[in-house]
Amino acid sequence: MAVVNTKVEPALAAERLYDAILQATPDLVYVFDLDHRFLYANQALLSMWGRSWDEAIGKTCLELGYEPWHAAMHDAEIEQVKATRKPVRGEVPFRHHTLGMRTYDYIFTPVFGADGDVAAVAGSTRDVTERTQHEAHMRLLLNELNHRVKNTLTVVQSISQQTMRNSTSMDEAQDKIESRILALSKAHDILTRQNWQGAEISEIVRATTAHCQVCEHARFDMQGPEILLDPRRAVALAMALHELCTNALKYGALSSTNGRVQVQWRIADEPSMLYLEWKESGGPAVKVPTRRGFGSRLIEKGLGYEAGGEARLVFEPDGLACFISMPLATTATGDAP
Known part of the structure; x- marks a missing residue:
């Protein structure tokens, strides 16, 4: 045993x-x-x-x-x-x-x-490689968020000050400020969905002009390739298009039942440049304004400062036209729907 x-x-x-x-x-x-x-x-x-x-x-x-x-x-x-x-x-x-x-x-x-x-x-x-990479990424995102919040507050402050200065009443100022901040918010919504990597120009145009579709038939003719704009240029373009829409509703093509707006964009030149044209037709006869308001300055100066581009307003008899150009870091990827 x-x-x-x-x-x-x-x-x-x-x-x-x-x-x-x-x-x-x-x-x-x-x-x-x-x-x-x-x-x-x-x-x-x-x-x-x-x-x-x-x-x-x-x-x-x-x-x-x-x-x-x-x-x-x-x-x-x-x-x-x-x-x-x-x-x-x-x-x-x-x-x-x-x-x-x-x-x-x-x-x-x-x-x-x-x-x-x-x-x-x-x-x-x-x-702990993934953890440290995630922590580094979160620190980067936090720094970017802080930077964006500061920039956004600066934009809101500028919008408020300039709008108050150029308004004839508190009610008018309130309406304009709310409208412009809402446009800024919509641009940020688009960028948030894309994790602030950028926004397609077609989405910016559709979102910005949505509140102008006041009739049963479409008021806009939009055409151009898919182009991804970086956040800074996306916000600048959205604000400019908002001002053009607001002006068209009050005084331009969208103030009449037969008015229409054509928005076209393309890429050309080296380095790549975005060219966007806004043309109104079918509205009241256009008169060259005797003074430029904050909206016009926001379009012309905002795109230059924020996007490194140019915006030129042309008051043609049959409708306002705006010609926008800005440098790009991306290329077209296809046709817009």
Whole structure:
């Protein structure tokens, strides 16, 4: 009859259990001896190195190919753990055998022997590349958001001041301010749907002119290629088109039942330039204004300052025309629906 050592069997079972757990975890798990040599490395760490255990056992970080500064840093941290008997934590870049450069968060902790002294130093390392990239991306987004909020507040402040200055009554000023801020909001809505990567010009034109479609039949003829505008130019163009729509409703083609507006755009020249034409017809006879209001200045100056472009208003007898040009960093991708 065989005699079973009841003390040895549970110890072996526990060892196999712990090893199974350590081999299953995606984290890198390892143990250094007091001379900084690897006593243990789980499969995740061996895979990261691209080595077998026979190639790694008993070697130091430097002998395994760590950069001298990196190996020296871990040597100092192991000595710190031995001296203080407390864990040390850090974060470091390291080149994975197959995944390339990654970012790792690690902790070294003391392993105490039966006599209470530090007998070894255990370590656990986690790949936090995606987390750090996400954090960096969030910081970038927050900085961009702060910048955009400041710019938007500046625009709102300018709109309010200029509108108040050029209005004859508080009611008129209130209506104009609300209308212009609503146009700004719609432009921001489009950009928000695109995560502020830009906006298609056809969507800007449709959204900006939607409130002008006051009749059953279409009042606009729109034609042009799909062009992605960056946020700054998208907002500038939306505000200019809003002013043109407002003017057309009050005094131009859209103030009569037969009036129409043609909006066409194209890309030409090198470097690429956007050319957009707004032409009204079928409305009241046009007279050249004796003074330029804030709306006209917003169109002409706003596009120049915000988009680096130009806007020219032409008061033709059969309808107002506006010719817009601005430099682009994108190219056409197809025809607008």
